[in-house]
Amino acid sequence: MKHVVFLIMCAPLAATTFYVNLGGLGGQEDYETRFKAQVEELDKLTKGAPQSKAFSLSGAMASKAKIKDTFAEIAKEAKADDALVVTMIGHGTFDGVEYKFNLVGPDVTAKELAMWMLPVPAKRQLLVNTTSASGGSLADLRQEGRTVITATKSGTEKLSTVFARYWLEALRDPQADADKNDVISALEAYRYAETKTAKYYESNKRLATEHPLLADTSSSAGFRTPDPTKGEAMVAMRMPVLLFGSLQNAAKSPEKQALLKQREAIELQIDNLKLRKAAMPSDQYRLEMRNLLLQVARIQQELDK
């Protein structure tokens, strides 16, 4: 997980995260209102992120042509070190062959989206498709290095979804930052939203009509509950979606870089120790871990001064 911090620290100081927030056609007043409000909130969150450039399109503004133009613009501007985060909110359909994101005017297919994203040079890419039938888009959107998250496991889960609500919640709830490093990674946000979505159906005693998936390699079919200790979702784990609080400030203050690097070195030792946990006596593990945790805490105390 600490590699996230490493990426944030080393590359992002010069890098930009491009956010594309898309709100599709609601079809009914309550959906129109909901999608619009969600895209507005996403716009606010992403525009407030450090070194970000957000493009938000919803309702009549989110036409096929505008979306295509937006990606073309990003493709011109973005560099390899940059990141691209695309979020789709709305209704989707799947006819057994092709996924379509419902828009005012002609719909856009997953293949078209994939094609428009292809020229964007940013190596780190995340696409979050929260629509109904979004599982049907997975095959077309997968690409090496790109994390794709869908609200449904297949194109046949056609009912409207609640995943978007919890994805947004993940971006504003500090609890989603499970490792408390002030970065919400794609994996953390996914886990948060997936858990909350499942609990929504459980507590309402409703049969779950959406089963989210995360896929982060071109060959992966996607994981429902990815486990990085088994090598799953390693790209998603390293893909930052948003930065929180002090890290934003720290990123802007070069004088604390030395302390940050020192902290990172110890955090790497912690990661290594965890990997050796099963092979060492429990007491020794606990002693070593405790010492490392105390060191990190003391460095943080210095950083916070």
Added chain:
Amino acid sequence: MRISVIGVLTIGALLAQKPVVKKAAGVPYDRAKATRCWDLKQTGSTVEATNCFVELMADKSPALSAEGHWGMGKVEDSKEAFEKALEQYPGDANLRIRYGLLFWSRFNKAEAIKLISEALEMDKGNAQGMLALARIMSRGFDSKAIELAKAAAEADAGLYEVRELMAQLALENSDEKKAVEEANKALAINPKSLNAMATLGTIELLKNQTTTWFDKVLAINPKYGEAWYWAGHHFVMNRRYEEAIELYRKAVALTPDLWVAREQLGINLMRIGKPSEAREQLDMAYNNKYDSSEVVNSLTLMDSYKNFVSHKFEGGEVRLHKKEAAILQPYFEEEVSKARKTYEAKYKMKMNVPLEVEVYPDHEDFAVRTMGLPGLGATGVSFGPVVAMDSPSARKGGDYHWASTLWHELSHSYILVMSKFLVPRWFTEGISVHEETMASPDWGDPVESAVLMAIKEKKFLPVEDLDSGFVRPKDPLQIGLSYFQAGQALDWIVKNYGQDTVNAMVKSFAERKTTTEVVETHLKLKPKEFDAKLLEFIESRYGKTANNLKDLRAAIDGANKALAKKDADAAIVKARRAVEGYPSTAILATGYEVLGKAYLAKGDKVKARDAWREYAKASGREPEILKDLARLEEENGDKAMAAAALKRLIYISPVGDEDLHRKLGEYYLDLKQPDRALPAFLAQLASKPVDPAGAYYNLARSYVALSRPQQAQEALFQSLELAPGFKPAQKLLLELENHSSKD
């Protein structure tokens, strides 16, 4: 689906008209041959019966061959023969009835009803057909059984079996007089009516009297275990499970292959918490091809027991599903302990054994645990000191108040034991309903509109007949109405005579006094006077709401419409009209819900909070509203009230909501009540939180506040191992480290 529809339509049509006595068309085979074989079996002449059935199997007539195979337990061959017979004699109504009964014997109720209904379509006055349907309906305590039995008796005055059935149905309804009358009628027709004798014997056993009736049965058929089976059935109806078990044991000792008795023996052993022996009996039935739904479901449920964990504490034990045990255990333990203390003081009795509570997250498992079958409407059941109930996770959040159900059932546990299981149903239900709101005024089921309408229409049963509203209700509403009536009755008795009188009444029931005797002795009222006073009491409480129900609904409807049009002021005026001056009912909660929303729409958070406080007091249970109430209380700086709002939710929807436990724990920590915060944070951790590091940190804070530094250190270790950069946890770790180094 079509099968059921045919059945229902036929029964409806049948009951709507007076049966026509008409003989079935003659058939070219001698049915008496089969009757003789079954009679031999009934009287215990096993060898002769076997020879008789073997002979029938080889009969040229498939109708008789079917009976022979059936008698020899060859169900599939019998079925095949019946099919052939039906091809030969498609107009033979009796053949269809017999075939239907074969299906019934193999637990296929739908096909049985279909065939018997077809027979009755052909021959409307067929008494055997009506009797067969009555038997099927009686198994599900359907009140149509009585009507069908009456119709069958009218169609054939010489049919003693229908009198046997009517005697049993009357006894199920606690109508002893009628039961004796019907049993005697059966004996007048057939002096060897074994089931009539069994009913008469059961009546005496239920009164703890000695009886010679079973000796008479055994003199006719020494292997007639069915007599003891029926006795056991009626003891179960009276919740005297231990005695029922002994009767079932006698049944299977006499007739080892009376599988229905083994089935019931197993189910009742489960009820009193003896799963190993229960399993033995159920396995035996199943392995002998008695695969009734009750047997199969019970065995399946027992297989799932490995997923339950047991937690013992002083005076009690709770068994919870592994997946939610850590969340629910502290809350269940707290309530069981509190209820035990309260009831022992109130009823002035000590329970000599621990109170055992089984909690099922799957409602159908609870139903199987209770009845052996899914589809039970209840949420809890008491088998004396053993209680089984739905977990809060078995129901949609807001629909179910588990603590209220727990206190209800535990009250039964005490009253059943105190009355030696002789208390009538209405009285024990009345006490339990009364206790729900004694535990807390906002507990219990709020009075629904259907009950309010029934109040207006004075649809109550006389107290002497109130038990029938529970055992064999005429319609689904009557059950709810009977609970309400019984609860009100006990409210009235406690209010006017005090708890000591209630206790004295229970003791009189233990001495086998009837409702009439108990009411006359302790309340100094004739039952009719009691009914009149109770009605007066109910009307004084709910008459105004009942009489204005239409206007109240219109006011709420108007308020909702005004709210939809964003006219909050109009919504407030209308909603106020629906709440001011009315007692607590479901409609009052709805009124306050709309009122709160209208004030929120206006931006008046203080008045919205006040409305939602009233909503909660009126048993409003919508989780989102209660959470919003907590938020408004917090915004107003009153964390104690915020915690109280969330604590209500713990009793309603505590599973699958980590935020509820986290917030509650945080409120308690802020209120310097770490002892209350700790179980809340333990529940958060057990809810598989999205933020486990945060949950461990919360635990650590509670331990620090409780001066338990070692546990705090451990919780912090867990938290930081997951999230080494978690600043608040780091800070607390350093504080603890500094503190311990100073020591």
